[in-house]
Amino acid sequence: MRESTYRADHSRCFLPATDAPWWALVAVFLLFPALTATAGEWTPIAKDDVHDPRSPAVKLLQEPAEALAPLAPDFVGTGNQVRWVEAYDKGQIKPRQSLDPSRPIRKRDTDVIMNVKGGMPAVRFPHRQHTELIDCSTCHAKVFKEVAGATGISMLLILEGEQCGICHGAVSFPLTECTRCHSIARPGEGKPKIPEGFDPMLHQRKRQER
Amino acid sequence: MRRRLLILFAALLAVSAVPPAAAEYADVVINRAAEKNGMRPVVFPHWFHRIRFACRVCHTELAINPRAASNIITMSDIIDGKFCGACHNNDIAWGVDRCDICHSGKRGLPSGIVGGHETSGPGRW
Numbered sequence: 001m002r003e004s005t006y007r008a009d010h011s012r013c014f015l016p017a018t019d020a021p022w023w024a025l026v027a028v029f030l031l032f033p034a035l036t037a038t039a040g041e042w043t044p045i046a047k048d049d050v051h052d053p054r055s056p057a058v059k060l061l062q063e064p065a066e067a068l069a070p071l072a073p074d075f076v077g078t079g080n081q082v083r084w085v086e087a088y089d090k091g092q093i094k095p096r097q098s099l100d101p102s103r104p105i106r107k108r109d110t111d112v113i114m115n116v117k118g119g120m121p122a123v124r125f126p127h128r129q130h131t132e133l134i135d136c137s138t139c140h141a142k143v144f145k146e147v148a149g150a151t152g153i154s155m156l157l158i159l160e161g162e163q164c165g166i167c168h169g170a171v172s173f174p175l176t177e178c179t180r181c182h183s184i185a186r187p188g189e190g191k192p193k194i195p196e197g198f199d200p201m202l203h204q205r206k207r208q209e210r
Numbered sequence: 211m212r213r214r215l216l217i218l219f220a221a222l223l224a225v226s227a228v229p230p231a232a233a234e235y236a237d238v239v240i241n242r243a244a245e246k247n248g249m250r251p252v253v254f255p256h257w258f259h260r261i262r263f264a265c266r267v268c269h270t271e272l273a274i275n276p277r278a279a280s281n282i283i284t285m286s287d288i289i290d291g292k293f294c295g296a297c298h299n300n301d302i303a304w305g306v307d308r309c310d311i312c313h314s315g316k317r318g319l320p321s322g323i324v325g326g327h328e329t330s331g332p333g334r335w
Contacts, residue, residue: 043232050233050253050315050324057314064234064257071261079326080235080257095264098271099296105266133260135270166276170323171236171256 042068042081079173085129095133107131112148113184121192122184233325238278241321243285244313251315272296279321 042064046053051061064080071093072086087093097105108131114123130139143163144151151163158165159175169175178194185192234257241251259268268274272293275281281293288295289306297303304311 042234048233048237048325050237050239050319052250052314052316055250055310055314057311060311061255061314062258064255067261068257082257084260093261095260095262096267097264098267099302100271103271133264133266135266138265138269138276170278170326171260171276174235174326 041065074173078177084172085132088132106136108136114153116182118198119186119195120198121179121182121186121189123181124183125181235325236323237325238323239315239319239321240283241315241319242279242282244315245317249309250313250317251319251321252312253315254312278323 044063044065045051045061046058051058068080068082072083072090074081074083084093088095108127110127112125112127114125116122140146143166144153153163157163158168161169164181165175168181173180179192182194183192234255236256238254238256239251240254244251269276274283274293283293285306287293288298291299294312295306298312299305300307
């Protein structure tokens with residue numbers, strides 16, 4: 001059982017469909033420095049805009065590039081540019097599971113399939129990848145009821161940083177990776193894909209209307 | 211023409227949404243009490259810790275709520291071995307006497323999670 005490796009089609013995700021190509025060139029030109037700034041590299045701590053460059057820590061702390069470059073790579077600009085679950089499964093990282101060795105480590109290996117309206121590929125939630133690292137109590141029952149289908153899950157809430165969005169978009173792979181969760185292809189499709197003409201800004205508009 | 215202007219506006223919006231510099235994804239700035247007490251804010255690097263510890267260690271065993279800025283973490287708790295102090299005790303990691311290594315953030319930063327799509331894309335992404 002592997003994490004879906006399909007990448008969201010960003011061109012369709014964020015840019016309005018148009019037949020005028022000039023603006024795309026302008027956008028690419030303007031975005032170029034931002035897109036290339038992190039290509040295969042990580043911002044040094046002294047320049048990351050959160051650490052005080054005058055702090056003595058800057059010379060002592062491990063640099064992200066040193067720690068993250070050897071790990072399973074994710075796309076440029078996506079999260080830490082590391083596929084954390086893949087790095088864990090490959091044994092590239094071996095995080096300690098508890099400080100108190102007598103503490104039970106609860107794991108589970110069931111998938112929850114969530115069908116969704118609107119023609120998006122269905123969502124597969126894999127318990128295994130989550131419980132390798134997280135305890136049941138983080139999600140159950142504060143965030144999600146323990147009965148499949150009992151919790152109304154909403155993309156709007158997720159975008160607001162609730163439900164899956166408590167972690168995804170903040171620390172786990174970001175919400176730009178639509179098809180990593182919406183990973184089950186519709187019948188007749190080879191791989192999950194965002195429906196033709198799907199407008200992800202839909203989420204934004206609905207949020208503003210509320 | 212109106213359509214073109216709209217598209218240009220959208221492109222400009224996309225550009226302005228890209229943050230100027232890159233804190234590492236999921237870095238957490240902790241500044242509830244630090245600066246009020248004359249210290250730099252704390253920068254907590256998730257990437258560094260998740261290489262070494264599963265999420266459950268801090269977010270279950272040490273009872274740190276995943277919602278950034280919702281935890282009240284004081285130095286006296288840390289000295290008592292709670293929260294960061296469970297490891298930052300000169301045993302697993304450096305102890306509380308090494309103030310500046312954790313308190314290394316730029317002054318004036320508000321508490322919260324930074325470096326991510328939460329803040330750089332449309333809405334809270």
